[in-house]
Amino acid sequence: MSILLPSETGVSRPYVPRSEAVSYATNLPLRSRVVYSAAHVVADPLRAAADAPAAVDWEATLAFRRHLWAHGLGVAEAMDTAQRGMGLDWAGAAELIRRSSAEARSVGGRIACGVGTDQLTGPADLGDVVAAYEEQLAVVEEAGAQAVLMASRALTAVAKGPDDYLEVYERLLRQSSDRVILHWLGPMFDPALAGYWGSDDLDTATEAFLAVIATHPDKVDGVKVSLLDADREIALRRRLPKGVRCYTGDDFNYPELIEGDEQGFSHALLGIFDPLAPLAASAVSVLDTGDAAGFRRVLDPTVELSRHLFGAPTRFYKTGVVLLAWLAGHQTHFTMLGGLQSARSLPHLARAYELADRIGLFPDPALAESRMRALLALHGVDA
Numbered sequence: 001m002s003i004l005l006p007s008e009t010g011v012s013r014p015y016v017p018r019s020e021a022v023s024y025a026t027n028l029p030l031r032s033r034v035v036y037s038a039a040h041v042v043a044d045p046l047r048a049a050a051d052a053p054a055a056v057d058w059e060a061t062l063a064f065r066r067h068l069w070a071h072g073l074g075v076a077e078a079m080d081t082a083q084r085g086m087g088l089d090w091a092g093a094a095e096l097i098r099r100s101s102a103e104a105r106s107v108g109g110r111i112a113c114g115v116g117t118d119q120l121t122g123p124a125d126l127g128d129v130v131a132a133y134e135e136q137l138a139v140v141e142e143a144g145a146q147a148v149l150m151a152s153r154a155l156t157a158v159a160k161g162p163d164d165y166l167e168v169y170e171r172l173l174r175q176s177s178d179r180v181i182l183h184w185l186g187p188m189f190d191p192a193l194a195g196y197w198g199s200d201d202l203d204t205a206t207e208a209f210l211a212v213i214a215t216h217p218d219k220v221d222g223v224k225v226s227l228l229d230a231d232r233e234i235a236l237r238r239r240l241p242k243g244v245r246c247y248t249g250d251d252f253n254y255p256e257l258i259e260g261d262e263q264g265f266s267h268a269l270l271g272i273f274d275p276l277a278p279l280a281a282s283a284v285s286v287l288d289t290g291d292a293a294g295f296r297r298v299l300d301p302t303v304e305l306s307r308h309l310f311g312a313p314t315r316f317y318k319t320g321v322v323l324l325a326w327l328a329g330h331q332t333h334f335t336m337l338g339g340l341q342s343a344r345s346l347p348h349l350a351r352a353y354e355l356a357d358r359i360g361l362f363p364d365p366a367l368a369e370s371r372m373r374a375l376l377a378l379h380g381v382d383a
């Protein structure tokens with residue numbers, strides 16, 4: 001039985017959903033790559049948006065993290081996928097970090113948590129930026145998690161050039177108690193981060209980024225690069241100091257970057273691995289055997305879905321991620337912090353459903369179809 005899915009042209013088209021689920025192994029000991037999923041948060045639709053901290057359904061949010069750990073992935077917590085700066089404030093993020101870090105300890109899961117400056121709400125100077133970073137770094141370290149030093153909107157606003165970035169990050173690296181991950185998030189994910197590292201010219205920015213790493217390479221576990229430019233990521237990873245990993249954040253080109261070449265490869269810290277966790281773990285487990293072609297056979301078919309979810313405006317990819325979590329049965333509703341479920345069009349969501357179903361992403365295809373029909377009906381579409 002087919003379902004009528006609306007398209008961007010305004011013409012609905014029939015699609016026959018998958019009838020049988022695809023089974024994926026759990027508890028895979030991924031060895032050849034370090035793989036993180038940047039995880040979304042589940043909103044509580046019964047609480048007021050003004051509730052502090054943010055109206056998060058904590059049990060459903062933690063249950064989803066247990067799902068990721070069960071598939072062998074690490075959790076990258078309180079990152080942009082968790083709506084940092086787009087519905088999740090610092091108070092909510094701090095609570096999320098504490099709860100998820102405790103849960104990680106209880107199940108033996110890998111976790112890294114975002115450290116930013118989003119508690120700054122007014123004019124700031126470099127001293128304020130450093131103090132804000134330090135406050136968040138202390139919360140993550142006290143929770144027993146690894147820190148991801150995220151790009152800062154406040155630093156972008158006040159920095160006069162690469163030297164200001166160098167000053168701020170050198171201070172943070174010097175005082176961090178453990179090795180951190182540095183995050184370069186491109187403006188396609190957050191327009192307020194244009195010109196990060198002190199220049200709009202990416203070659204100049206890359207040199208500034210490498211200069212930051214060079215101040216304390218022993219304090220840098222790795223770098224997460226989210227520029228959606230595979231060639232630039234490859235060139236950067238070849239210049240990293242020995243022992244510093246490259247974690248791809250490229251949701252367009254991740255299979256080739258994770259596979260790597262004769263000169264190296266990227267590990268992964270990806271928002272798309274939130275919905276793709278079972279497939280991602282399965283693919284990396286194949287790569288662990290040395291079967292690169294088999295790895296690509298599993299992961300390459302997922303790229304069309306990822307490119308769709310992360311299409312412009314890229315920052316709204318989170319809407320598709322949460323849609324797929326609801327369709328897959330990981331949460332009971334399609335509601336997001338700040339009402340972000342309305343950030344994508346119905347045809348965009350319908351296409352996401354179709355692409356996800358085609359690759360066998362839903363553990364219960366009938367449930368996914370039923371929920372998609374309900375979403376279409378809510379918008380006046382007779383499917």
